[in-house]
Amino acid sequence: MIEPHREHEDLRSLLGAYALDALSPLEHRRVQRHLEACPDCARETRLLVESAAELAILVGDEEMPSDLIDRVMAAIPASRRAGRPRMRMLVAAAVAAVLAVLGSVGTGYIRERSRSAEFARVVAGADREVRFQPVAGFTGRGALYLADGKAAVVLEKMPPAGPSRSYQLWSLRGGVPSSMTVIGGRGRIVVVVPWRNAGDAFAVTVEPEGGSERPTTSPALLST
């Protein structure tokens, strides 16, 4: 659990990036929620946003294609309440941003498209983001997005676990591990698993194929 003061300072350090639209969708939402509860940060943000908005004036004008306004008018719903196509775009943007944050994306993403809707929903609804760092010589990395009831796991550059071996994801509560899932595969791995809102740290270990009841090796990845 992050202390309130530390979380405040952490979020406050993001306000410039927030004003410049330079946050991930998840961070953007975290900041927005914080601003609703913190008048000091809200005041500072207002100044920063005004400052950032002024930058737009540096661009000149661009000649408009004659049909652009017609396209805009055609896209405006008759009623303000009709349709919410933007939500879909936000979800797509959330996924794209997650992938961008994690760096190069393999062709595996194409295969994952069918699963990507659920993945996107979990990422978009996540209220906590955890990053994994490799431990001593391990090459993989990753992130975990925790939403209500589900967690999305994205692992990158994972080497093969080895013959008759699997990766296993653990949540740790007070240092006591409990298994979240066993993960097969290599390279880029995306999995959505149930999440019971318990755990203050997370780890990935290499285990005998099929997983173990408790970790039998030191973590390859550990949450930061």
Next chain:
Amino acid sequence: MIRALHAERLPARAWRRSVQALQTSGTPPKTEYSRTNMAADRESELLQRVAAGDRSAVRSLFDSIGPQALALATKVTGNRDLGEEAVQEAFVDAWRKAETFDARRGRARQWVLMLVHHTAVDVVRRERGATQLAGDAPLPSPPENPEYLGWMSDRRALVLEAVQNLSPSQREAIMLAYFNGLSYREVAEHLGIPEGTAKSRLRDGLVTLRGLVETHGVEWGPA
């Protein structure tokens, strides 16, 4: 003519002043600056008509702000087609959100351009994600010198001068984030600096920018 600025001394003082001004009055100090005010009033009125559901006002607002919106979106996305897509989405968004515009707290043009920027960043990140599927797309090159971005008004010249008076490291970080649509993490990666440093440069740079512009009497509030 704007005199040379001591950028390193201004920010904290100007920042405190603007915070104090907001705390005491709720609105920033008002100073005269002229000719864009009539246009700003008109745009504000148009946006309020949009909020009331007047579709014809969307067309008029688009005639007024569209060219700059397209220039901004094209700059951020680096692509004219994507720029048009972003402008279209942003104006539809403006239609939906116009009721949240408060004319007492800002200009209609800035409000719309904020939506345009936000949408353009969404679009470019969406595309960047897709591009990376085909192979690692290189990060965009550093933006051109702001001097070449052009300007049409005294205000633009003033903001331009303020941007040029930022420290090179702050200017570079802000240009990459704002005009290239990079996240602070990408800015950090691009510049080879820690993420914390990137966050600080963006935040401190915006504070400094405000201080530099305010020093020369540009109002930040409504026309």
